[in-house]
Amino acid sequence: MAKVALCEDDPSIRRIVVEGLRHAGHEVVTAHDGREAVTLFAGDDTIAVVVLDIGLPDADGRDVCLALRSAGQVAPVLFLTALGAVHDRLAGFSAGADDYLPKPFDLKELLARVEALARRGRLVTVSSAGDLVLDPARHAIACEGREAALTPTEFRMLAAITSRPGEVVRRRAVVAAAWPDGAMVNENTVDSYVRRIRAKLADVGSPLHLHTVRGVGFSLR
């Protein structure tokens, strides 16, 4: 029950994979070549996993991956390839891939890996108007290329607020998230952190602002 984007030029392989994914309950969008993949997949933030063939007729799958990444697509990418050579695998990873499957592959294994990637999520995306990305793997936020590192406490706090975009997160909940051990005394410390988080949001040019709801808490809009 996740949305999977598939780019594969070989019709028979494509059919098998699509049927397998659909049968497993996933929604599938397909592209036949690299250009179509970029067009269809780049702006779609509902995609949970991207499956890319490396050997495409019009482009290298890795270039497609890079293009998707630079277009803000943050879904994990799994590469399919007939090339078993190590350096291809490596090039795939350095292009921003999250997993790799050499052809010929077992369909069940592909399904297992796709689902693993979908579960893992890898990134918490906050897409509302622009695409602000919260990256737990790097403890950073990113927006259109620009990136800012967060301290552990800042990150916990922001994560709590972005977990429910648009909604108001109560001050108490923010405190509980930022200080899981139950420590913390001074209320004002929260404000200090909010201030610093706001500064970093501004640094990356985020279209989303950390809005305060007086007497209640904070929300991201």
Added chain:
Amino acid sequence: MAKVALCEDDPSIRRIVVEGLRHAGHEVVTAHDGREAVTLFAGDDTIAVVVLDIGLPDADGRDVCLALRSAGQVAPVLFLTALGAVHDRLAGFSAGADDYLPKPFDLKELLARVEALARRGRLVTVSSAGDLVLDPARHAIACEGREAALTPTEFRMLAAITSRPGEVVRRRAVVAAAWPDGAMVNENTVDSYVRRIRAKLADVGSPLHLHTVRGVGFSLR
């Protein structure tokens, strides 16, 4: 003439396999349970192939595999199992296995597969990101011709960090990888090693730097 690591709790099966491998000219090291396997196999970089029983008395073979992987063991892993079910096969692969053999198996087939794996080297042999190359066989890093030798501990540590290029690897994970036996007391020792690794990265002129993320861990960028 390859070194094979075997972990199997059943004495009769173990004896048969060991004799078969030795007869074929391989060197064999054995473990009886998961803990012993991790202890013996994790730090041994001369191992060409690891053969793991999935059903061990003290642990799931897949967990052992994960532990070995995170400890920097890069040899291909072949699973033995009495379970023929597909989902076990898949779980095995997702745990980082390279091949799979259901019991009861023909000794000749096991030998053939072990040798195939030994020849092939390993699925993820050289982990590299950018132009930096990590060579497990020589315990060295190289960058555009220049090369530097790493000590075993340094290598395990760097391997753990390069396994996820760009992402932050938690300090805890780094420690687990560098000291697979769970030893290690002084936190500062990690810093010392990081320092040495940085020096060697600089020696070979690596474009990638070992970046520290305060309060979290390290990442390679």
Added chain:
DNA sequence: GGAAACCTGCAAAGGACCTGACCGCGACTT
């Protein structure tokens, strides 16, 4: 106007990390 809630700038304290040096141990050499 006044109080509460919030923002801002700043600075102290403590922790995390870096650095350079040191020492013990085992392996290898002589």
Added chain:
DNA sequence: AAGTCGCGGTCAGGTCCTTTGCAGGTTTCC
């Protein structure tokens, strides 16, 4: 057997960042 060397691990001191809280200004609500 003694010496040498590389590796693993530790230590002390310094640096820098994170955390925390204060003090005072500003906004909002009654």
